Amino acid sequence: MLINKNITYIEKKKNITKWYIIDAKNQNLGRLSTQIAYLLIGKNYNTYTPYLKNSINIIVINSKFINITGKKKEQKTYKKHSGKPGGLKIENFQQLNQRIPNRIIEKAIKGMLPKNTLGRNLFKQLKVYPNTIHPHSAQQPTLLKLH
Template identity: 60%
Template structure:
């Protein structure tokens, strides 16, 4: 009979930091790998209803790539909640204005909806440039294949 895995206090204290360089990476492939690591699916102790102590840093968000004509065709929409408050912009416009928002929105859509997904999303750090303030955590570099 299979037994439910319940983590010990020791395993909860071990935090892991991963660093992903988004330079010339495809948006979807980077996002799926990051969401998988945030969920903990790369660990042997994966439990669907528990959060793991994993943090992800993504740098060079302004250099992310998309395939095909998505640069001109992909539209990001947001609504203020007021009548006529719908705002739309293309991938290129959003990349110039807020390059980190593209990756954040993509990964957030791949996480579970509800309290667990919101908690996991707080463990994602996205930076548009090459610098990040998390050198003290000694993040492990991940190379996407």
């Protein structure tokens, strides 16, 4: 009789969602976004399964105080297109940080998530706010220090 020793354990779905709050003040954009994407995907748990959604919600505060290294403040560009002829809009980091500071972190993290329905559902679990004010105090988020 053959016994298969390579048994995969799949955890049963729990309705317990964990809320974490991360302060982006004086953090580097790339390092912060990779750690947040790692947490959203759930690779920090031993029950990680690549095709299952994680039950973690992350709140990022102080997004307008994010740092980037080098000359990227002047050189990094963000493009969007309306789909119409001549509808390409280009702005650099400083302009976008003054207008919509949340979009910078959201775009960086969304690029690191899977490009499928799982990635789109994981992105919905991320909330980004430019200040320390957020409407999720009822969920009692725990402060997470990232290094």
